[in-house]
Amino acid sequence: MNAERVPLVEVTFRNMDPSPAVEDKVRAQIEKLGQFHDHIMACRVVVEAGHRHHHKGNLYHVRIDLTVPNGELVASREPSGHHAHEDVYVAVRDAFDAMRRQLQDRLRKQRGRVKHHETPPHGVVREIAPMSDYGLIETPDGREIRFTSKSVVDYDFARLEVGDRVWFTEVDSDDGPAASTVHVEGKHHIVG
Incomplete structure (x- = not known):
């Protein structure tokens, strides 16, 4: 530093x-x-x-x-x-x-090395599996992005519902596209 x-x-x-x-x-x-x-x-x-x-x-x-x-x-x-x-x-x-x-x-x-648009990628929660600690986001172009409870920022994973609109930071993982952070639109600072 x-x-x-x-x-x-x-x-x-x-x-x-x-x-x-x-x-x-x-x-x-x-x-x-x-x-x-x-x-x-x-x-x-x-x-x-x-x-x-x-x-x-x-x-x-x-x-x-x-x-x-x-x-x-x-x-x-x-x-x-x-x-x-x-x-x-x-x-x-x-x-x-x-x-x-x-x-x-x-x-x-x-530095312009990321292919993302200026606005963060967004989508809709398509599936939630709390017992398995994962969920799926469906993007407007039909892609599936996997995330876990650790990815969800300022919101309680257990309160997520199918259909919730989210924006996220996408990363590559061994299992394909994943979200390193997931922000629930319109539902902030609810941590259980």
């Missing part, structure tokens, strides 16, 4: 005691993001321990709000079903990996 541009960094812990070691890991990850974008203005990170309703340990949720010129990016890693997220460091790593991918996508778009 450019030494002259030190971003505002806020690390918040919820349902757990503050951890200097976890905060150091978060700050190191923010430094790594600076390799992909040297104009990070602010980074707010929330590390939250889930409630102990399983016989195993807590699952951790990490949310990153990153402010860059002309925009804000959000990466959120929900722990549901991911027992790897019983380790707070794995949850932090996964959330920052998702943020890194978003930053790289943004830079590719800004």
